[in-house]
Amino acid sequence: MEIKTIPTTPIDGQKPGTSGLRKKTRVFMEAHYLENFVQSVFDAIGGAEGKTFVVGGDGRYFNAEAIQTILRMAAANGAKHVITGRGGLLSTPAASNLIRKNATDGGLILSASHNPGGVDEDFGLKFNIPNGGPAPESVTNAIFEATCNINRYLTLDTPAIDLETIGETLLGKMTVSVVDPVADYAELMEELFDFTAIREHIANGFEIRFDAMHAITGPYAKAILEDALGAPSGTAINAIPSEDFGGGHPDPNPAWAKDLMNELMSDDGPDFGAASDGDGDRNMILGRNCYVSPSDSLAVLTANAHLAPGYANGLAGVARSMPTSCAVDRVALELGIECFETPTGWKFFGNLLDAGKATLCGEESFGTGSDHVREKDGLWAVLLWLNILASRKCSVSELLLTHWEKYGRNYYSRHDFEALPIADANALMARVSGQLNDLPGKSFAGLEVTKADSFAYEDPVDGSKSSNQGLRIQFSGGARAVFRLSGTGTEGATVRLYVEYLETEPSKLNGDVQLALAPVIEAAHEIADIAKLGRPGPDVIT
Structure with missing residues (x-):
């Protein structure tokens, strides 16, 4: 299978930010645009020869075509192995988990997170490093420098390969492994949380509603909340991912998850509500007639994380982005652990997590996570909330009020x-x-x-x-x-x-x-x- 070397020239504006490169979808679809950036990623990390990568995305418009392009280029650049989810689908935290679990050389994640999707909306691509987290500035700067000096990219001229069938396929000399996008992630969640306690709490009448917003967490929520934890069918709504997120805006906040807000802000609403975003790394938490701000969520989770098996030994520390409220600072003081204040951008938490200085971290922009992966994780936050509520046997509003009475x-x-x-x-x-x-x-x-x-x-x-x-x-x-x-x-x-x-x-x-x-x-x-x-x-x- 012949490797094709395609001459090209630099394209302006390919500087990746805190969440990779984000542009309008039609921009990514322009000739050489995606290819230039992907080749620059490979060049910036010392080439792809002999390396293993995770590749996957949130299923937005152009996701399927872009993954095929990336696979051809990875093979042409000498990559040994690529792991992807069935259909090319992976939530961002699930991709981070696969990078870490398989000790890969990093991953290319296709998403514009909470931004709208569609041919006239947004697309994005970012490189995550071998720890599973977003590339730090040293790497993104190297990628940008490569985009400014690129003169060729490598690819193969092959038909699209089958990504719907789980198993292995050869693309040139590169092995492509198509895996169940949910299985490894669900296994990790069961290690961290008391599924038995949550299952019993739900069986005793605790009602949940999870809005996947027509985005990537739909299959994850159905597999975990409904199948594993026994919540009734229909607990996860808008659970089938679509290329344009059902024509909506997959941003889990009160402005965009209006139907969920209306259902929860009712005396006969469910006991607990949550939503996640386009690529599954953000979360909104609700109780009956109760909205939990992301800053409060981080503080409450920090104060109660010990109730979940994965955090029973306590926390090494906690970190928050600078704009996030100081609520968690007082919890950290009470617990006798350090609280780190970082710039906005999940990549700034990576070093703290890797060094064992922080266990939980969060941002006001509906992102919360821990050292289980190196990305924020929407469904993880939902499960930690459910574990805490099952243990405390109280409502969301009661838990918040108790927290405020203690900490302000x-x-x-x-x-x-x-x-x-x-x-x-x-x-x-x-x-x-x-x-x-x-x-x-x-x-x-x-x-x-x-x-x-x-x-x-x-x-x-x-x-x-x-x-x-x-x-x-x-x-x-x-x-x-x-x-x-x-x-x-x-x-x-x-x-x-x-x-x-x-x-x-x-x-x-x-x-x-x-x-x-x-x-x-x-x-x-x-x-x-x-x-x-x-x-x-x-x-x-x-």
């Missing part, structure tokens, strides 16, 4: 201003940045600024440094505002404003979130002069 409540919200002209977004950040040195001691909306800075991070494991990771404004009394430009969109720019307020008065723990945060929101708007954006308000509030 960080009222918290994220306000997203999406698809802004890049110049307007940069101007807002410049306005805030230009004031940082002068803000301490000034008051806005009755709140005094005690500290203001641009967040910089030095990795405690390898000493690597990351600067300009967001602008922090700390107010007296535990209130805080954070401004950050997001790198997950494919159009314009998104400014995220994160606001939090610490409440310790027992009579005020169950208040309205936006009302409790009103002074912090007002102060942040005044400091940043957000009115200059010309928007009536944020596009999304979570």
Whole structure:
């Protein structure tokens, strides 16, 4: 089988971000675009000769065709073995597990996470390193450099191979193993959690609803929640993955999972609700008439993780992204473990997990995980919640209130201003940045600024440094505002404003979130002069 060398030239804009390379699907479908990036990945890691990779994606539009291209290129570049899920499907945490379990040389994961899918929507591709986690900046920088200097890529001229049948196939000299995408992941979950206790809790009438949002976690949820744990058929809804996610937006938050929210925010709703995103790495947790913020979820899981067999010996530490609320910090203090504050991006947790410095980690953007893989893991978070509730034998709202009574409540919200002209977004950040040195001691909306800075991070494991990771404004009394430009969109720019307020008065723990945060929101708007954006308000509030 002849290896074809295809001449090419660099294509602008192929710089991978915190979650790989994300563009509109039609961009990835342009001549040489996908091939240039894949070849650059192989070149940046010292070639593919003799190596083993995991390849899989969330099933969005162009996933099937892109995987065939990657397989041909891997074979042409001398790869020895590729492992993929049936149909080319793998959730991101399941792919991370396969990378680790099989000691591979990394993996190529096709997804744009929570972004919409379809021919006119979004597509993405990222390289995960041998620990199963997203590539660090040293690797993504090498990939980008390779995209700037590429002059050829290698491929084979072969028909598409069968990815629907479990088993092994030869592609040139490379073995392609098609595996059940769920089996290894489900086995890992059963090792971590008390399936017997959860099964009994469900059998005693505890009702669950899981919204897979027409995305990759549908098969995983049905296999684990329904088949293994005995939840009734139909517990997992929207459980068949589709190329355009049923025409919806697979982002598990109150704005996009409206049907699930409506069902749970009812006196006769299920006891527990959850949703996951396009590639299965995010989660939203709900109880009857109760929404759990991701920041609270991380804090509650940290305080109660010992109730699950996989964490019965305690936690080495916990880590959160900088914009995530400080709720987990107080839990870590109580437990006597270290709490690490990192930049946004799951790759920053990898070193802490590998070094045994942290066991649990989480981000405010609906991502939670542990050292079982090196990605955030939506269904893992759901199962840990179920394990805790089965052990504590209480409702979600009761568990939250008990937690707040002990630790206080960080009222918290994220306000997203999406698809802004890049110049307007940069101007807002410049306005805030230009004031940082002068803000301490000034008051806005009755709140005094005690500290203001641009967040910089030095990795405690390898000493690597990351600067300009967001602008922090700390107010007296535990209130805080954070401004950050997001790198997950494919159009314009998104400014995220994160606001939090610490409440310790027992009579005020169950208040309205936006009302409790009103002074912090007002102060942040005044400091940043957000009115200059010309928007009536944020596009999304979570």
